[in-house]
Amino acid sequence: MSRARLRAAGLVAPLAVFVGVTFAVPVVLMLVRSVYDPTVADVMPETLARLEEWDGRGAPGEPVYAAAAAELMRAADERTLGQVASRINRVQSGLRSVLVRTPRLLRETPAGARREALLDIDPDWGDPATWHAIRTAGDALTARHYLHAVDLDRATDGTIGRRPEEERVYLRLFARTFGVGLTVTALCLLLGYPIAYLIAHASPGNARWLLALVLVPFWTSLLVRTTSWIVLLQTQGVVNDLLVALGLVADGGRLALVHNMTGTLVAMTHILLPFMVLPLYSVMRGIPSRQMAAAASLGATFAQAFRRVYWPQTVSGVGAGSLLVFILALGYYITPALVGGQSGQLISNFIAYHMQTSLNWGLAGALGGILLAAVAALYLVYDRAVGIENMRLG
Amino acid sequence: MSGCDEGLLERIDPATLAAAPDGTPATDDFLPDTLLECSVGTLFYSTVFAYNDERMPGEKPATLEDFFDLERFPGRRGMRRTPLVNLEFALMADGVPVEAVYEVLDTPEGLDRALRKLDSIKPEVVWWEAGAQPPQMLADGEVVMSTAYNGRIFNAQVLEQQPLVIVWDGQVLDIGQLGIVAGTRNLDAALEFVRFASTAPSMAAVSSHIAYSPARRSGLALVGTHADTGIEMMPHMPTYAENTRRVLNSDWLCWSDQMDAMNERFSAWLAQ
Numbered sequence: 031m032s033r034a035r036l037r038a039a040g041l042v043a044p045l046a047v048f049v050g051v052t053f054a055v056p057v058v059l060m061l062v063r064s065v066y067d068p069t070v071a072d073v074m075p076e077t078l079a080r081l082e083e084w085d086g087r088g089a090p091g092e093p094v095y096a097a098a099a100a101e102l103m104r105a106a107d108e109r110t111l112g113q114v115a116s117r118i119n120r121v122q123s124g125l126r127s128v129l130v131r132t133p134r135l136l137r138e139t140p141a142g143a144r145r146e147a148l149l150d151i152d153p154d155w156g157d158p159a160t161w162h163a164i165r166t167a168g169d170a171l172t173a174r175h176y177l178h179a180v181d182l183d184r185a186t187d188g189t190i191g192r193r194p195e196e197e198r199v200y201l202r203l204f205a206r207t208f209g210v211g212l213t214v215t216a217l218c219l220l221l222g223y224p225i226a227y228l229i230a231h232a233s234p235g236n237a238r239w240l241l242a243l244v245l246v247p248f249w250t251s252l253l254v255r256t257t258s259w260i261v262l263l264q265t266q267g268v269v270n271d272l273l274v275a276l277g278l279v280a281d282g283g284r285l286a287l288v289h290n291m292t293g294t295l296v297a298m299t300h301i302l303l304p305f306m307v308l309p310l311y312s313v314m315r316g317i318p319s320r321q322m323a324a325a326a327s328l329g330a331t332f333a334q335a336f337r338r339v340y341w342p343q344t345v346s347g348v349g350a351g352s353l354l355v356f357i358l359a360l361g362y363y364i365t366p367a368l369v370g371g372q373s374g375q376l377i378s379n380f381i382a383y384h385m386q387t388s389l390n391w392g393l394a395g396a397l398g399g400i401l402l403a404a405v406a407a408l409y410l411v412y413d414r415a416v417g418i419e420n421m422r423l424g
Numbered sequence: 425m426s427g428c429d430e431g432l433l434e435r436i437d438p439a440t441l442a443a444a445p446d447g448t449p450a451t452d453d454f455l456p457d458t459l460l461e462c463s464v465g466t467l468f469y470s471t472v473f474a475y476n477d478e479r480m481p482g483e484k485p486a487t488l489e490d491f492f493d494l495e496r497f498p499g500r501r502g503m504r505r506t507p508l509v510n511l512e513f514a515l516m517a518d519g520v521p522v523e524a525v526y527e528v529l530d531t532p533e534g535l536d537r538a539l540r541k542l543d544s545i546k547p548e549v550v551w552w553e554a555g556a557q558p559p560q561m562l563a564d565g566e567v568v569m570s571t572a573y574n575g576r577i578f579n580a581q582v583l584e585q586q587p588l589v590i591v592w593d594g595q596v597l598d599i600g601q602l603g604i605v606a607g608t609r610n611l612d613a614a615l616e617f618v619r620f621a622s623t624a625p626s627m628a629a630v631s632s633h634i635a636y637s638p639a640r641r642s643g644l645a646l647v648g649t650h651a652d653t654g655i656e657m658m659p660h661m662p663t664y665a666e667n668t669r670r671v672l673n674s675d676w677l678c679w680s681d682q683m684d685a686m687n688e689r690f691s692a693w694l695a696q
Contacts, residue, residue, distance in 0.1 A: 112429025123685035124530075127677055130429050199692045206695075265500075266565045289550045289566075371551055375691070388684050 057402070064395030068170040073114045074101045078168040081161060086186060089156045095145040098164075099136055106133035114167075120390060121174075122163035128152045162186045175396035200380070200397065207377040208404075210294065210366075211359040217299040218306040218355045219348065225303075226310035226347075231319050241311070248304035256365045259297040263288035263369075289371030297369045302358055306351035313347030349416045357405055377401060426680050427603060428462035434604040434611060435462055442623045444642035453624075457673075458639040463603035464622045465639040467630060470595045470662035470671075471509045474577045475569045476562045477587040488594030488670070491569055492517045492545055502561050502570025505551035507690035508679060509596045512672055513571070514541035516594045526675045535686070539693050551694075562588055578635035578660050582653050592667035598674040599639060635660040 071078060076097040084090040105111040111130060119126035132151050139147045148155040166174065166184075177184060181198040184190050192198070229240045247255060262268045265284045273279040287293060317340065325335035363378035370376075377397060384394035427433045438459045441450035451459065458465030473491050475484070485497055491513070503510055515525050515534065518541045528534035542549075550567050552558055558572035559580035574595070580586040602621060604614045620626060627643035630636065632651040638644045647657050658664055662671075679686075 109429070109431030112426055112431065115429065116426065119681060120684055124681045126426075126681045196692055197688055199688055199695065202692075202695050264564060264566050367553060373695070375694070380691070383687070388687065390684065 060391070060395040061399050061402075062395075063391050064175050064393075064399050065173065066171055067117065067392050069110075069113050070117050070164070070167045071170040073105050073110050074098065074164070074168060077101050078165065081165050081168075084161065086158065086162065088158060089145075090161055092143060092145050094161070095143075095148055095155075099132075099144040099148060102129065103133045103136060116389070118163050118167045120393075121166045122159055125154065125160060125163060128154050128160075159186075175392040176399070178393055179396040179400055200377070203375065203377045203380060204400070206373075207360055207401075210291075210298070210376060211356045213295060214298045214302060214359045215306075215352050215356045217295065218303050219352060221299070222303055222306035222310055222351065223344075223348075226307045226314055229307075229311050230314035230317070244304050244307050247300070252301060252364060255301055256297055256368050259293065259300070259369055260288055263293055263296065288369050289374070291370070291373050293369035293371065294366050294374045297365050298359060298362060301365060302355045305354045305358060309350040309354065310344065310347040313344050317343050345416065349412065353408070353412055356408070360401060360405065428460065432606055433462035434606050434608070434614075436464055436604065436615070436618060438464070440615070440619065442619055444624055444640065446642065448642065450622075450640070453640045453642050455639055455641065458599055458601075460601070463601040464618055465599040465601045466622055466627055467600045467636040467639055468597055468662055469600055469636045470574045470597045471504075471571055472574045472577070472590050472592055472595045472662075473513075473569055473571045474558070474562060474588050474590045476565065477589050479565050479568060484589070485569060485591055486593065487591070488513060488517045490591070491571075492541065494545060494548060497568065499568030500548050500550050500566065501545055502550050502552050502558050502567040502572070504571060505553055505694075507686040508683070509571070509674070510542065511535070511538040511686070511690075512596055512674075513594060514538040516670070516672065517541060522670060522672050525672055526678045530678060530682070535689060539689070542693075559584075559586065559588065562586070574660075574662050575634040575636050582650060582655060592662075592669075592671075594670050594672070595662060595667065596672045596674050597662055600636065631657055631661070635662070637661040637663045 074097075077094060080094040080097050081090060084094060102111065105114055111133065115126045115129035118129060128151075132148065132155075135151045136144075136147060139150070154160050166172075174184065177190065179200050181193045181201045182190055183193045225240075225244065229237050229244070232240055260267070264270070265286065267288070269287060270279065270284045274281050274284065279285060287296070321339055322332075322335050325339045326332070330338070361378050363376060363382055366374040366376045367379055378401075381394050381397050381401075384390045384397070428435075438451050438454070439449075441454075441464065443449050444453040454465065473485075473488070477484070480497075483496065485491060485493075490497055491501065511529055512525050515528055515538050516522065518537060520528050529538060550561065550570075552561065552570070555573050555576050558567075558570040559576050561567045562570055562572075563580065563584075563586050574590060577588050577590050580588050602618050604611065604618065608614055622640075624638065624640055624642035624646055627638035627640065628646035628648070631638055631643075631647045632649065635657060638647065644663070647661065649655060650657055659666065661667070
């Protein structure tokens with residue numbers, strides 16, 4: 031390798047390492063977690079091996095019980111029992127306390143048949159569903175998180191079906207997330223295009239001020255902007271007060287503008303607007319205003335000139351702005367959580383919940399994996415349709 | 425509790441905790457169920473519901489049933505966006521006696537019943553996430569009633585002179601605990617802090633700032649007046665006799681089993 035190339039590689043190395051450690055590796059680790067979790071398999075290998083011979087109907091035989099009793103006691107000593115119990119509890123809700131209680135009580139029972147001892151501790155030990163749950167959770171390599179993430183479930187006989195109506199959550203959330211993303215993108219384009227046009231073709235003095243109006247909110251903290259919208263939009267807020275004062279709305283009939291979908295769309299559009307305006311502005315600044323005048327002098331109406339001369343030259347900015355706003359909107363969760371109310375939760379809120387609260391990282395990884403795949407697919411479609419090299423980000 | 429089983433927390437031997445000022449050993453002084461294998465309960469806090477007295481001109485709500493009564497008390501309600509406590513409130517308001525709440529909730533029919541009860545007020549509910557939101561929403565008139573942590577309402581009452589009123593009926597009592605992250609390098613210092621924070625005077629000192637009550641009898645006996653305003657703290661405590669005519673002790677065992685499943689049911693219900 032030449033010295034010049036070595037030096038170039040040396041210059042990008044810090045960035046490459048930084049991106050690798052903070053971005054690529056965590057993404058890969060989460061994706062691995064979404065399909066691979068050896069916790070139960072590591073702690074209960076004997077039980078799982080014995081369960082291989084079980085026909086899946088009725089309670090298994092004494093060897094399975096003996097293995098389970100021994101391995102649960104050992105897990106309690108090594109304090110890995112809680113992790114195992116929480117994994118199995120995710121497959122069959124309610125088993126956590128049974129599993130945690132069992133070794134504690136087993137210590138007080140005399141040696142002998144473990145099957146009777148376990149059944150005495152909790153009748154759940156006689157339920158085939160318990161053993162199915164242990165077997166399912168014991169699959170180290172599994173697709174169950176992805177099934178869960180699209181509201182499917184594998185029955186004990188191996189067939190895949192939809193979850194019961196009252197447990198379906200995620201497909202609806204994916205649909206809502208994409209719906210909100212598309213709506214916000216459309217609103218940003220509708221509002222941002224004229225603003226960018228105005229700034230790009232204003233006199234330099236005016237353009238500076240107009241640009242500041244776009245950039246100052248952009249530099250303001252996300253939380254501040256979101257909570258300001260609550261102040262503005264709430265029932266006793268500025269907007270409603272104004273409407274009542276103007277006599278447009280009765281005092282008793284104040285509008286519900288926040289803690290619902292309206293609030294989410296307003297706040298997200300406002301927060302993401304600069305991401306649309308800036309790429310559009312950078313593209314439009316490069317279009318000489320004389321072109322429109324020339325088109326007019328050749329007999330084109332304003333609409334014709336706009337459609338045939340101006341718009342085609344801004345498509346790369348529209349594409350860049352839309353892609354940026356849409357992808358950012360897919361990942362939004364603080365704003366929807368604060369102003370979204372009942373219908374405002376998006377899929378990211380659930381990824382955060384499973385990362386931070388339920389600690390079901392397998393499911394969080396699967397939900398994130400699906401979102402990532404959707405964004406990657408979108409990117410490819412964009413590349414095919416517009417060509418990614420035509421994208422202008424400013 | 426789950427953290428202890430998962431090996432995330434250090435074990436704390438209750439025998440090493442400080443005795444009461446009169447010499448009663450810690451294990452006899454702490455109230456029942458406040459000492460666990462890996463954590464020490466220090467204060468009781470409660471989820472109650474409250475209303476803004478100025479915005480409730482006529483009849484005032486007095487029972488948990490009133491919270492669910494949209495006919496007599498129309499208007500928006502604030503509730504925390506979680507199944508926790510809300511399902512218990514719903515069952516109690518639906519006529520389930522306190523001692524049977526978790527038994528009923530542990531069955532599929534009980535869960536359905538709780539969600540049906542919540543259905544009756546669902547269109548009027550504003551869901552909150554952070555404990556600071558309910559006093560704000562009540563003061564702003566964004567909601568007419570809201571569930572809230574009793575200490576937050578207390579602070580709004582005495583520090584900001586907000587005309588908020590707590591309805592103690594059907595309160596759900598929970599316990600704040602101290603635990604130590606397993607494997608810490610500063611185990612001795614952490615244990616020392618837990619010992620200090622769980623003495624009766626420490627607990628009583630916390631209770632002179634916010635209306636959460638000590639987890640040991642000797643601490644409760646030391647509760648006096650509010651540090652800033654000098655008002656008597658006892659009547660504001662969630663464990664004060666007047667306030668506990670109907671009180672439910674939150675069952676962490678039930679929730680550690682059911683939280684994930686309940687949360688998915690609840691989210692699906694919210695999205696409908």
